[in-house]
Amino acid sequence: MALATALLTPAEMGEVDRRTIAGGTAGALLMERAGAAVAAEIGRRWTRRPVAVLCGPGNNGGDGFVVARRLAAEGWPVRLALLGERAALRGDAAHHAALWLQPVEPLGPAALDGAGLVVDALFGAGLSRPLDAPVAGLLAEVGRRRLAVVAVDVPSGLDGATGLASGAVAADLTVTFGWLKPGHLLQPGRDLCGETVLADIGLDPAALDALGVKTWANDPASWRVALPRLASGTHKYMRGHALVLGGWPMSGAGRLAARAAARAGAGLVTVAVPPAGHGTYAAAFESQIVRPLADAHALDALLADRRFTGLLLGPGAGAGGTTRVMALRLLAAERPCVLDADALTAFADAPAELFAAIRAPTVLTPHAGEFARLFKTSGDKLTQARAAAAESGAVLVLKGGDTVVAAPDGRAVINANAPPTLATGGTGDVLAGLIVGLLAQGMPAFEAAAAGVWLHGAAAATFGPGLIASDLPDRIPVALRRLGRSRA
Ligand SMILES: NC(=O)C1=CN([C@@H]2O[C@H](COP(=O)(O)OP(=O)(O)OC[C@H]3O[C@@H](n4cnc5c(N)ncnc54)[C@H](O)[C@@H]3O)[C@@H](O)[C@H]2O)[C@H](O)CC1
């Protein structure tokens, strides 16, 4: 996957730092570039005004000294406050502190008086425990005074690996270096960062090779090459055939999913529904095939047709025993499969039974509530999604404003293009349909899930406010077009 979208943990970032320095770039130069980048981004957004630069005891604080010097050189009135003693600073931070020739004040609320902008350079990647009370108290005071805040690397108190935070103050702008960290994209981190700018400070990309990065921002660069391609001589049977099991009496969910599967480019979509629902479904579709499906035996008979290349169960299915039986039959067919919603909840009392049945490429698409019914994981969202993928053997799409897609082999992407308008009933059904539509065309499960999540967000973004789920399937072509080439 693409280097540009790699996400590095603070520990990996430190390693890239060390390797870059070992390769001949002085640490003090990296720090100079980091501070200069922050000062430049400030200059682009704010007019000259009194600034309070809050510096911590490590290299994040060192960056702060550079920001202060750079802004002062441009004529900004700058006050600098330091946590701890100047004499205790080490290495590059001590070097840059020595170049700051104006007063250094003790860290406290008085340093904020008269400030029109605060630079948060207290802690970055090196934060090793929750903020001490005086620091957390000062950041809370910054929030109370509603001062504009620019965070260096991360808002202090935010864990770059997890997106979890204690005591951090929300920034208007965060300037970070080289590569983003998971915590810039995972909530609440993403909101705490405000606008996030990635500055190139000359860190060595070759250093990433040794790290074996397995986490990326969900970007088309990560899966574009795996998208289905349309050959000029194609016909509908070459474009995959998705089988969507539609629920009854809840029929809207299945219809949304089927339409999304078709819009994702599946050549054929069959919706198999309980006989009582046949008329309702048939009336809703022109381009898709609707077939009555009486029971699990009928499903086995249907699955004997090898032309079904992607299977979906869950939307509107009902969380009862029938759904569980149907899910096990689908999994036994050993074809690419998406299980969503009720098809997950149906296993709440026997998740091991579900996991044991997963043998072919399978995508599970739980929201947080459904996830908690199946998995007893703990920790941050990325860690939990990874653990669940490893345990179940399926690709996990752990949904939310910061959806994580994780594969059993440890790869993961974090999605960031989903607008909050997606928080409305039925959008999950569209996502499940999108993913099965891509799976049916032969896209590998992890890539299909990541692409589905991205297209879902892009489709919603093209619509704007007032979105309801039924608007989404017909926006998928616009989202596909955004990928730049005629695909799917
Ligand atoms: N890699 C890069 O891109 C570059 C990053 N730079 C900046 O350096 C920081 C990381 O610096 P580091 O010294 O590792 O960490 P911190 O500045 O966050 O501070 C660590 C420092 O603080 C002590 N400490 C940790 N937690 C606490 C706590 N809760 N309370 C009190 N003290 C704490 C710890 O023991 C250390 O002494 C990165 O974020 C960038 O901003 C470079 O400048 C350029 C290259």
Ligand SMILES: [K+]
């Ligand atoms: K910071």
